[in-house]
Amino acid sequence: xxxxxxxxxxxxxxxxxxxxxxxxxxxxxxxxxxxxxxxxxxxxxxxxxxxxxxxxxxxxxxxxxxxxxxxxxxxxxxxxxxxxxxxxxxxxxxxxxxxxxxxxxxxxxxxxxxxxxxxxxxxxxxxxxxxxxxxxxxxxxxxxxxxxxxxxxxxxxxxxxxxxxxxxxxxxxxxxxxxxxxxxxxxxxxxxxxxxxxxxxxxxxxxxxxxxxxxxxxxxxxx
Amino acid sequence: xxxxxxxxxxxxxxxxxxxxxxxxxxxxxxxxxxxxxxxxxxxxxxxxxxxxxxxxxxxxxxxxxxxxxxxxxxxxxxxxxxxxxxxxxxxxxxxxxxxxxxxxxxxxxxxxxxxxxxxxxxxxxxxxxxxxxxxxxxxxxxxxxxxxxxxxxxxxxxxxxxxxxxxxxxxxxxxxxxxxxxxxxxxxxxxxxxxxxxxxxxxxxxxxxxxxxxxxxxxxxxx
Amino acid sequence: xxxxxxxxxxxxxxxxxxxxxxxxxxxxxxxxxxxxxxxxxxxxxxxxxxxxxxxxxxxxxxxxxxxxxxxxxxxxxxxxxxxxxxxxxxxxxxxxxxxxxxxxxxxxxxxxxxxxxxxxxxxxxxxxxxxxxxxxxxxxxxxxxxxxxxxxxxxxxxxxxxxxxxxxxxxxxxxxxxxxxxxxxxxxxxxxxxxxxxxxxxxxxxxxxxxxxxxxxxxxxxx
Amino acid sequence: xxxxxxxxxxxxxxxxxxxxxxxxxxxxxxxxxxxxxxxxxxxxxxxxxxxxxxxxxxxxxxxxxxxxxxxxxxxxxxxxxxxxxxxxxxxxxxxxxxxxxxxxxxxxxxxxxxxxxxxxxxxxxxxxxxxxxxxxxxxxxxxxxxxxxxxxxxxxxxxxxxxxxxxxxxxxxxxxxxxxxxxxxxxxxxxxxxxxxxxxxxxxxxxxxxxxxxxxxxxxxxx
DNA sequence: TATGAATGAGCGTTCATTCAT
DNA sequence: AATGAATGAACGCTCATTCAT
Numbered sequence: 001x002x003x004x005x006x007x008x009x010x011x012x013x014x015x016x017x018x019x020x021x022x023x024x025x026x027x028x029x030x031x032x033x034x035x036x037x038x039x040x041x042x043x044x045x046x047x048x049x050x051x052x053x054x055x056x057x058x059x060x061x062x063x064x065x066x067x068x069x070x071x072x073x074x075x076x077x078x079x080x081x082x083x084x085x086x087x088x089x090x091x092x093x094x095x096x097x098x099x100x101x102x103x104x105x106x107x108x109x110x111x112x113x114x115x116x117x118x119x120x121x122x123x124x125x126x127x128x129x130x131x132x133x134x135x136x137x138x139x140x141x142x143x144x145x146x147x148x149x150x151x152x153x154x155x156x157x158x159x160x161x162x163x164x165x166x167x168x169x170x171x172x173x174x175x176x177x178x179x180x181x182x183x184x185x186x187x188x189x190x191x192x193x194x195x196x197x198x199x200x201x202x203x204x205x206x207x208x209x210x211x212x213x214x215x216x217x218x219x220x221x222x223x
Numbered sequence: 224x225x226x227x228x229x230x231x232x233x234x235x236x237x238x239x240x241x242x243x244x245x246x247x248x249x250x251x252x253x254x255x256x257x258x259x260x261x262x263x264x265x266x267x268x269x270x271x272x273x274x275x276x277x278x279x280x281x282x283x284x285x286x287x288x289x290x291x292x293x294x295x296x297x298x299x300x301x302x303x304x305x306x307x308x309x310x311x312x313x314x315x316x317x318x319x320x321x322x323x324x325x326x327x328x329x330x331x332x333x334x335x336x337x338x339x340x341x342x343x344x345x346x347x348x349x350x351x352x353x354x355x356x357x358x359x360x361x362x363x364x365x366x367x368x369x370x371x372x373x374x375x376x377x378x379x380x381x382x383x384x385x386x387x388x389x390x391x392x393x394x395x396x397x398x399x400x401x402x403x404x405x406x407x408x409x410x411x412x413x414x415x416x417x418x419x420x421x422x423x424x425x426x427x428x429x430x431x432x433x434x435x436x437x438x439x440x441x442x443x444x445x446x
Numbered sequence: 447x448x449x450x451x452x453x454x455x456x457x458x459x460x461x462x463x464x465x466x467x468x469x470x471x472x473x474x475x476x477x478x479x480x481x482x483x484x485x486x487x488x489x490x491x492x493x494x495x496x497x498x499x500x501x502x503x504x505x506x507x508x509x510x511x512x513x514x515x516x517x518x519x520x521x522x523x524x525x526x527x528x529x530x531x532x533x534x535x536x537x538x539x540x541x542x543x544x545x546x547x548x549x550x551x552x553x554x555x556x557x558x559x560x561x562x563x564x565x566x567x568x569x570x571x572x573x574x575x576x577x578x579x580x581x582x583x584x585x586x587x588x589x590x591x592x593x594x595x596x597x598x599x600x601x602x603x604x605x606x607x608x609x610x611x612x613x614x615x616x617x618x619x620x621x622x623x624x625x626x627x628x629x630x631x632x633x634x635x636x637x638x639x640x641x642x643x644x645x646x647x648x649x650x651x652x653x654x655x656x657x658x659x660x661x662x663x664x665x666x667x668x669x
Numbered sequence: 670x671x672x673x674x675x676x677x678x679x680x681x682x683x684x685x686x687x688x689x690x691x692x693x694x695x696x697x698x699x700x701x702x703x704x705x706x707x708x709x710x711x712x713x714x715x716x717x718x719x720x721x722x723x724x725x726x727x728x729x730x731x732x733x734x735x736x737x738x739x740x741x742x743x744x745x746x747x748x749x750x751x752x753x754x755x756x757x758x759x760x761x762x763x764x765x766x767x768x769x770x771x772x773x774x775x776x777x778x779x780x781x782x783x784x785x786x787x788x789x790x791x792x793x794x795x796x797x798x799x800x801x802x803x804x805x806x807x808x809x810x811x812x813x814x815x816x817x818x819x820x821x822x823x824x825x826x827x828x829x830x831x832x833x834x835x836x837x838x839x840x841x842x843x844x845x846x847x848x849x850x851x852x853x854x855x856x857x858x859x860x861x862x863x864x865x866x867x868x869x870x871x872x873x874x875x876x877x878x879x880x881x882x883x884x885x886x887x888x889x890x891x892x
Numbered sequence: 893t894a895t896g897a898a899t900g901a902g903c904g905t906t907c908a909t910t911c912a913t
Numbered sequence: 914a915a916t917g918a919a920t921g922a923a924c925g926c927t928c929a930t931t932c933a934t
Contacts, residue, residue, distance in 0.1 A: 064915065130417070131413050187409050209403060275926085623875055640814070641810065721928075732929090
């Protein structure tokens with residue numbers, strides 16, 4: 001129906017079959033509520049285990065409506081990743097660029113950002129979902145790598161370079177392997193998703209210990 | 224086929240495998256070949272996505288045969304973890320107990336063990352599978368926690384205590400959070416399973432860098 | 447199909463059923479057609495032997511559609527009993543309550559009801575199915591006992607009491623064992639289901655003979 | 670291996686694979702134990718629901734051994750019916766031919782025979798099995814009709830004729846429909862198999878009431 | 893003769909996707 | 914645009930039957 005030029009609001013109260021759902025949301029709002037529902041269901045049951053009927057019910061729409069917003073289950077999963085992970089990196093980038101204090105203080109700030117925005121639900125679930133399902137969605141993994149991982153690692157390199165420039169640290173190991181800096185955060189997500197119920201890991205204390213360990217490992221000295 | 228005159232034992236080992244029995248493996252061998260096939264299929268498609276028919280075909284047995292060795296799909300998954308991951312921890316424990324050299328040399332040895340037996344072997348896929356599917360198999364996660372994780376962390380604590388006793392290191396951070404020591408290995412598995420095809424991580428160099436970083440962070444000095 | 451110019455409602459009932467939806471029955475109609483198909487298949491192959499695919503095909507729906515109406519195979523069987531047997535008892539009850547004539551005439555009426563609604567109808571197969579499968583469906587057997595058998599026997603007791611009150615009969619044996627009155631009807635069902643093809647039993651004559659036999663046994667006299 | 674003329678008992682203690690099962694039963698004994706096991710399993714789970722593996726285990730033989738005695742599951746069921754039901758009729762026939770007392774006493778005797786040999790397990794189960802599965806085994810039903818039912822009904826006719834000849838009864842209804850005489854026994858089997866657990870029917874009292882009812886219905890008078 | 897591991901056709905059930913309304 | 918009943922391919926699991934030993 002590529003053309004629909006005229007009079008689109010003609011007689012809105014015509015006596016035709018009148019059981020359309022609440023048009024009380026605009027397209028963007030509804031898309032968001034579907035994505036939120038999908039995140040909850042995918043997080044709870046994995047990609048394969050999540051049922052689109054449950055996503056629809058949770059979003060308050062009919063099953064068929066999902067297909068008006070996403071072409072299939074995979075597209076829904078893609079939409080999820082694309083809309084939830086990028087913003088954190090952007091914010092962190094801004095933070096690093098403007099921060100005036102020591103590297104230690106900067107790390108504390110980022111730990112807090114990470115803890116609040118990623119290591120707690122629902123984003124935590126998304127990270128775990130990417131780990132779990134990534135290998136079966138190579139294009140999505142590439143997207144994630146490009147948009148989130150590479151940028152995040154660049155940010156770590158920037159922090160290290162900044163610290164070296166300020167004379168606070170002296171090692172360039174994390175410049176080669178910035179993953180070493182973020183690894184405990186990843187592990188914390190994995191740990192709590194698997195063992196959180198019976199052996200929870202205190203993420204903030206865990207990351208603080210990591211900060212202390214690597215700062216010393218990086219040759220930290222107060223300037 | 225009422226007539227069957229002569230030569231009934233002509234070439235009994237002719238290769239005319241005509242939809243007949245698998246060629247008489249002993250029970251252990253067949254169990255292994257099923258587990259190997261299952262690992263490959265689970266790794267490729269995840270637990271839910273793997274089809275038992277494909278596992279059977281890959282193992283060279285009929286579908287029903289799987290059920291002579293494993294009571295259901297979940298038991299097959301469980302068998303995988305039990306037979307592939309637990310032994311590594313046991314071996315590593317023996318290694319630590321007997322090792323005579325420095326902590327740095329011990330870590331190198333364990334990195335090599337990890338690299339060979341887990342990070343480069345099919346077992347890598349298994350670690351990722353545990354991460355991916357663990358939350359939906361709480362009992363299996365508990366088993367893995369008990370048999371692999373707790374023991375692995377105890378081993379790390381033993382290494383740290385040994386290093387402190389030898390006067391080689393002085394920090395007790397990893398005694399509180401031994402996960403910090405193993406975290407990069409976990410991340411290496413995740414990384415390579417997701418991005419390995421287009422941005423592979425050199426596991427040995429990565430873990431060596433980690434070793435250097437944390438040894439310094441732990442106050443390393445040659446004795 | 448990007449173009450769809452005009453005449454979109456030309457002959458909407460054309461017979462070009464092209465692997466498409468079943469033609470819009472209302473819910474009750476479709477439920478009935480599924481039940482009818484299920485009765486036929488269960489009767490022909492027993493509960494375990496009947497294939498839901500055949501039920502679906504016979505009902506003219508897809509296999510999955512069955513599950514929109516019945517939660518599983520057992521529920522389908524239950525639906526069959528509930529909708530086919532219970533109503534007969536209710537109707538018979540109404541008949542007895544209002545009937546003005548002699549006991550003999552009343553029995554003739556009930557024989558006719560039984561013959562028409564149970565012994566000659568598809569419901570006959572259902573009675574045999576209940577006998578055949580009852581022991582393996584204890585809850586269904588209990589339901590059948592409660593809703594059909596107990597009520598049916600109460601009805602027999604009522605008829606006997608009525609006959610005694612009218613001075614037509616004098617025995618209270620069927621008040622103790624009302625099953626004796628209905629037994630030949632059960633046997634007729636069993637007989638015809640097993641031997642009907644080569645040695646059919648004339649149900650009406652059989653039940654009439656039974657009526658004569660027990661009326662005399664009960665001390666029948668015209669008043 | 671159609672030919673194997675000579676020396677079949679050469680070296681019975683040869684060191685060949687020696688794990689044959691106990692030859693402690695002759696062929697007939699083993700056949701019986703398989704039939705007994707089959708009756709128990711078929712009675713408990715029906716024809717379709719019974720598992721040959723369970724039959725074999727209960728009979729104390731291997732699964733494959735069943736096929737040395739019965740060509741398939743159906744043949745096993747046939748064997749069951751053929752070997753268990755006929756003897757009762759034969760015995761009852763002898764009893765009627767020789768009995769010197771009144772018809773009432775004869776009926777009492779047959780009730781007792783029926784109660785002991787048919788209305789109690791395991792033969793009861795077999796009657797119910799025939800009812801349940803008969804329609805799916807037309808040939809078996811025909812066999813049963815010919816060997817058991819026709820003979821049983823002939824016996825009833827003989828009893829009635831004997832009673833009339835003795836001047837004890839005067840009705841020929843059961844000569845036309847001898848099923849009326851046996852119907853309550855059939856119903857008792859059905860009743861107890863379905864409702865026996867929560868509403869058992871006292872078979873002997875039930876059949877005695879039937880005896881009284883029909884004797885009067887047949888015009889009984891002491892001679 | 894007896895065994896029991898192996899087979900694979902078969903079935904109940906699920907759920908992503910479609911489409912008439 | 915929205916609905917949700919209908920679809921049917923797909924899959925885990927069972928079990929009667931076979932056959933190498």
